[in-house]
Amino acid sequence: MTADPLSRVFSALADPxxxxxxxxxxxxxxxxxxxxxxxxxxVQAVSKHxxxxxxxxxxxxxxxxxxxxxxxxAEVFDLMTxxxxxxxxxxxxxxSRLDGLLATMPDDIGTxxxxxxxxxxxxx
Amino acid sequence: MTADPLSRVFSALADPxxxxxxxxxxxxxxxxxxxxxxxxxxVQAVSKHxxxxxxxxxxxxxxxxxxxxxxxxAEVFDLMTxxxxxxxxxxxxxxSRLDGLLATMPDDIGTxxxxxxxxxxxxx
DNA sequence: CCTATAATCAACCGCATGGTTGATTAAGGA
DNA sequence: TCCTTAATCAACCATGCGGTTGATTATAGG
Numbered sequence: 001m002t003a004d005p006l007s008r009v010f011s012a013l014a015d016p017x018x019x020x021x022x023x024x025x026x027x028x029x030x031x032x033x034x035x036x037x038x039x040x041x042x043v044q045a046v047s048k049h050x051x052x053x054x055x056x057x058x059x060x061x062x063x064x065x066x067x068x069x070x071x072x073x074a075e076v077f078d079l080m081t082x083x084x085x086x087x088x089x090x091x092x093x094x095x096s097r098l099d100g101l102l103a104t105m106p107d108d109i110g111t112x113x114x115x116x117x118x119x120x121x122x123x124x
Numbered sequence: 125m126t127a128d129p130l131s132r133v134f135s136a137l138a139d140p141x142x143x144x145x146x147x148x149x150x151x152x153x154x155x156x157x158x159x160x161x162x163x164x165x166x167v168q169a170v171s172k173h174x175x176x177x178x179x180x181x182x183x184x185x186x187x188x189x190x191x192x193x194x195x196x197x198a199e200v201f202d203l204m205t206x207x208x209x210x211x212x213x214x215x216x217x218x219x220s221r222l223d224g225l226l227a228t229m230p231d232d233i234g235t236x237x238x239x240x241x242x243x244x245x246x247x248x
Numbered sequence: 249c250c251t252a253t254a255a256t257c258a259a260c261c262g263c264a265t266g267g268t269t270g271a272t273t274a275a276g277g278a
Numbered sequence: 279t280c281c282t283t284a285a286t287c288a289a290c291c292a293t294g295c296g297g298t299t300g301a302t303t304a305t306a307g308g
Contacts, residue, residue, distance in 0.1 A: 139296085
């Protein structure tokens with residue numbers, strides 16, 4: 001929970017069960033018990049998964065009587081998409097530039113924001 | 125390493141140091157020692173990070189004398205992008221549909237591919 | 249052949265993570 | 279009020295992961 005937002009999102013989606021929950025929540029909101037039903041684990045385990053997704057900003061919970069319906073939040077997806085697209089594009093550009101020749105680059109580019117320890121600023 | 129491809133990629137990018145390596149490799153290929161230089165960890169640790177990225181299909185290593193230059197592979201990015209876009213779109217559609225009303229959906233949709241254990245097929 | 253350099257392998261350590269069981273809190277309904 | 283249902287909290291356990299140090303494998307070069 002102390003990690004940066006991007007790490008939290010990627011980390012949250014690194015688990016197949018959590019990805020499946022996201023897939024199901026994209027179709028309809030659901031309660032914890034409903035979400036837990038198809039899986040072979042306890043409700044508590046699912047509750048923990050949900051907390052991970054929530055900390056990552058992927059879902060939110062409201063209150064409605066004693067149930068707490070979970071809903072998917074779409075905004076945070078953009079965070080990932082932006083990061084991915086940025087480097088995918090760069091990588092592809094390098095390819096099409098027959099890069100090999102230009103391997104000796106500006107030389108002050110590998111001196112990026114090095115995340116010494118975990119880092120917190122910049123798009124990383 | 126026994127995990128499915130999507131889990132491997134998301135998991136690989138959940139670490140800020142590995143994301144920074146990807147960012148730097150998007151600019152230029154590099155050797156393990158070059159990559160390790162800006163970080164405050166041993167070369168062995170960086171070598172491990174590289175293995176994670178390699179297992180995820182994000183980088184490849186060739187051989188050139190005794191050094192093994194690392195290059196970024198762009199293809200696997202699409203895997204993530206497709207997954208993300210699919211569910212982001214679904215989520216946004218639900219929003220614009222003033223979903224609340226249609227909460228009682230087709231009813232055979234939460235019955236997706238439930239990943240009982242880890243799962244291996246389908247786009248997940 | 250011997251040595252220096254690039255990188256990995258191997259064993260180990262501390263901590264986070266996914267899972268469990270058992271107890272607790274919150275809200276409705278009889 | 280008492281009981282049932284929904285969900286979380288708490289403690290615990292095994293495994294995985296990021297990191298370390300130390301040894302080992304390749305290749306280049308004197």
